[in-house]
Amino acid sequence: MVEFFAMKYHIQTLGCQMNTADSQRLASELEKLGIESAASPVDADVLVLNTCVVRQHAEDKALGWLHRVSHLKKHHRPDVIVGLMGCLVGVKGNAKVQAAFPAVDVFMAPSEPEPMVQHLLEREGLALDEQSTQNRYALQDADLVLPFHEQRNLVSTHVPVVYGCSHACAFCIIPFRRGIERSRPVGEIAAEVRALVTQGVKEITLLGQIVDRYGYDVPDGPNLEQLLHVVHEIDGLERIRFLTSHPSYMTDELLDTVAELPKVTPHIEVPVQAGDDEVLANMKRGYVAEDYRRLVDRIRERMPSGSIACDIIVGFPGESSEQFQRTYDLLAELKLDKVHIAKYSPRPGTVSERRMQDNVPVEEKERRHSTLDEMQARVQAGINRYYLGRTVEVLVEDNHKGKWRGRTDTNKLVFFDDPTDRNGQLVKVEITQTGPWSMQAQLHTHLADSIPEAIPIHAIA
Numbered sequence: 001m002v003e004f005f006a007m008k009y010h011i012q013t014l015g016c017q018m019n020t021a022d023s024q025r026l027a028s029e030l031e032k033l034g035i036e037s038a039a040s041p042v043d044a045d046v047l048v049l050n051t052c053v054v055r056q057h058a059e060d061k062a063l064g065w066l067h068r069v070s071h072l073k074k075h076h077r078p079d080v081i082v083g084l085m086g087c088l089v090g091v092k093g094n095a096k097v098q099a100a101f102p103a104v105d106v107f108m109a110p111s112e113p114e115p116m117v118q119h120l121l122e123r124e125g126l127a128l129d130e131q132s133t134q135n136r137y138a139l140q141d142a143d144l145v146l147p148f149h150e151q152r153n154l155v156s157t158h159v160p161v162v163y164g165c166s167h168a169c170a171f172c173i174i175p176f177r178r179g180i181e182r183s184r185p186v187g188e189i190a191a192e193v194r195a196l197v198t199q200g201v202k203e204i205t206l207l208g209q210i211v212d213r214y215g216y217d218v219p220d221g222p223n224l225e226q227l228l229h230v231v232h233e234i235d236g237l238e239r240i241r242f243l244t245s246h247p248s249y250m251t252d253e254l255l256d257t258v259a260e261l262p263k264v265t266p267h268i269e270v271p272v273q274a275g276d277d278e279v280l281a282n283m284k285r286g287y288v289a290e291d292y293r294r295l296v297d298r299i300r301e302r303m304p305s306g307s308i309a310c311d312i313i314v315g316f317p318g319e320s321s322e323q324f325q326r327t328y329d330l331l332a333e334l335k336l337d338k339v340h341i342a343k344y345s346p347r348p349g350t351v352s353e354r355r356m357q358d359n360v361p362v363e364e365k366e367r368r369h370s371t372l373d374e375m376q377a378r379v380q381a382g383i384n385r386y387y388l389g390r391t392v393e394v395l396v397e398d399n400h401k402g403k404w405r406g407r408t409d410t411n412k413l414v415f416f417d418d419p420t421d422r423n424g425q426l427v428k429v430e431i432t433q434t435g436p437w438s439m440q441a442q443l444h445t446h447l448a449d450s451i452p453e454a455i456p457i458h459a460i461a
Contacts, residue, residue, distance in 0.1 A: 007035045010044035014061055015052025017243070018110070018178075018207050019086055021158040023050045026085065026113035033120060046081045048116070051088035053173055056345040062088050070103040081105050083116050087177040091164075110178045111163055155202050155397045155424045156239075156407075161189055161227065162208035166217070167246065169273075170284040170356075171313065173347035174209050181210075181217045190230050193237065202424050203239035203395055206231070211242045212249035225257040232261045238426060239395060239409065243269040244311075247295050248286045259302040265409040266306030267337075268299055273313050275330030276323035283316060284351065289330055296334050307337035307410035312372060315344040315365030317356035324368050332375060337383055337410065339376045341369050380436040384412065387431045391444055394429050396422045413438040 009030045013023040026048065027037065038044040049065050052058040062084075069082055084101075085108035088094060098107060106119045164179040165172070193204055206227070208214055215221040224242065231240055240263050247270055258264045274280050277288045299308055312327060331339060343365040346353040394406035394414045403415040404422045415438060416429050429441035 007045040008038035008043055009035050009046040009048065010038045010041040011048045011050060012041070012065065013050045014058050015050070015054065015086065017158045017205065018160060018209070019050050019052060021160050021207060022085065022111050022113075023048075024157065025111070026050070026108070026116065029113045029117050030120075033117070035120075044080070046083065046116075046120075048083035048085060051084065051086035053087045053177060053347065054345075055342065056347075059088065066097075066101045066104070070101055073103045081119070083108060085113075085116075086110050087173070090177040091179040111160065153398075153423070154200060155395065156205070157196060157201050157203075158205045158207050159189060159192055159196070160184065160207045161224075161242075162211065162214045162217075165209035167210055167213075167286075168284065168351075170282060170351040171316065171344065171347070173350055176349050178209065181213060183215050183217050183221065186222050186227055186230055189227065190234065193231055193234050197234060197236040200424060202237065202426075203241065204231070204237065206240065206242040208242075208244070210244065210246045210249060212245050212251075212254060223254075225254050228257050228261060228264055232263050237263060240264045241267060241411075245270040247272065247292050250295060252298065255298060255302050265411070266303040267309070267409065267411040268303075268306065269309045270295065270299075271311035271340075272330070273311060274316065274319070274323070275327035276319070279316055279319050279323050279327075282318065282352075282356070283313075289326070292330070293334070296336075305410070307412070308334075309338035309340070309411070310336055311340045311342070313342050313344050314368035314372065315360035317344070317346075317352055317358055317360070319344075319360055328372060328375065331372065331379075335379045335383065336376075337412075338380065339372065341372050341376075343369050377436040381434070384434040384436065384439055387412070387439060388434050389431065391428055391430045392441075394427055394441070396425050396427060398423060414441050415439070416441040416443055418443045 009027070011023045011027055013019050030046065031037070035046065041047055047069060049062060049069075051062040053062070066084070069080075073080055073082060082104045083106040084097070084104045087110055088097060089107045089109055091109050093107065093109075098104070106116045108115045162181055162183045164181050165174045166181045168175050189206075196204060206214075206224075212224055214224040214227060216223075228240065228242070231237070240261075242264075245268060250268075250270055258266065258268070272289075272292045273283055273285055275289050280288060296308060299306065312331070314324065314327070343362075344352075344358070344360065346358045392408045392412070392414070394408055394416075396404050396406040398405055400415070403417055405413070405415055406427070407413055414429060414431070428444050430444045431439050431441050433440035
């Protein structure tokens with residue numbers, strides 16, 4: 001590696017897995033220039049915030065960071081290079097933020113690290129193409145080179161396969177900030193996965209705002225099932241996940257592919273968002289609650305011992321107590337493995353912000369959130385309790401507070417003790433303690449899996 005810059009960088013990431021993947025790609029490009037990762041922003045010459053605006057809270061955090069960094073640059077470190085990336089910038093830029101924060105040197109749209117690379121090269125009097133053959137690691141065929149501190153240590157990572165979104169739910173700002181759907185070529189994705197595997201990665205998650213729509217934007221192009229088959233053939237890769245799905249696009253063919261391919265984990269993330277049909281129509285989701293029930297049945301028919309996670313929004317404009325109760329009843333009935341709950345937050349420019357009154361009080365949103373959270377904790381505790389005394393296979397991701405931390409193929413978080421370095425290994429463990437959020441285990445390399453064909457969901461309290 002040729003070191004162009006004796007500098008250090010620090011990237012802070014807000015938001016979703018797609019932002020995590022974007023930050024990793026930016027870090028990769030910076031390290032190809034010889035810029036090293038700083039353990040703390042205090043030590044960094046390049047400071048970058050990768051932003052999220054899906055909720056107001058995330059946008060507020062980004063604006064707070066901008067104010068702090070602007071003060072730092074003005075009064076203490078005028079030479080620090082400041083970059084802003086992600087959805088706060090958006091695919092069309094953000095003139096208001098640019099005018100308000102002149103301390104920012106580089107604005108980067110989601111998934112586009114090039115402006116920062118170009119800025120740094122121009123400071124040295126270089127053009128982008130002048131260094132393109134000189135600033136690479138020895139791994140010449142790698143589309144993505146992991147940041148140095150992650151090589152051989154990062155077990156699981158994310159690979160975007162489709163950028164943007166063209167579905168346009170009433171509440172969602174993603175199409176405005178990340179643009180329309182753009183699917184990456186199969187060969188490009190496969191090359192990236194192969195490169196990651198050579199650098200120690202054992203598990204990848206294929207990402208899309210609606211990942212099931214991979215290839216929809218390409219006439220006669222590939223679909224997600226075909227992509228899964230290609231990635232499945234990559235030697236050294238142990239597990240494949242994908243998210244996030246959408247009830248309207250999760251076909252039987254896709255579910256059959258998941259059930260058929262051993263490396264593809266039987267864990268489905270498919271948001272329902274609400275359990276009331278009128279609320280779903282107002283959200284422009286394109287299905288009704290009964291469609292979601294049938295989807296859950298289809299998943300469980302093919303993957304009886306699999307797991308399902310979903311997203312819920314409480315307090316959507318006009319959601320009555322009776323409509324919320326239908327959401328509660330749906331989740332109580334389906335007993336899903338995990339539910340991500342969010343309080344509705346109006347986002348500028350979306351259909352719901354322009355045409356609907358945000359008329360559910362904050363206190364009521366909080367109550368609904370807590371009510372679902374408490375119920376779901378009981379459901380998850382019941383599901384996980386069924387694992388007690390059984391043996392499962394875990395992919396070890398890292399060491400956390402003295403214990404090895406890993407996940408089952410159904411995305412259950414498991415901790416266990418062992419003096420041996422188990423990072424990146426697939427190990428068999430016996431579950432000794434369970435709770436709603438994680439499980440404790442002990443190592444048993446000689447035991448076979450003993451999870452039954454199906455957990456009796458309807459028997460779970």
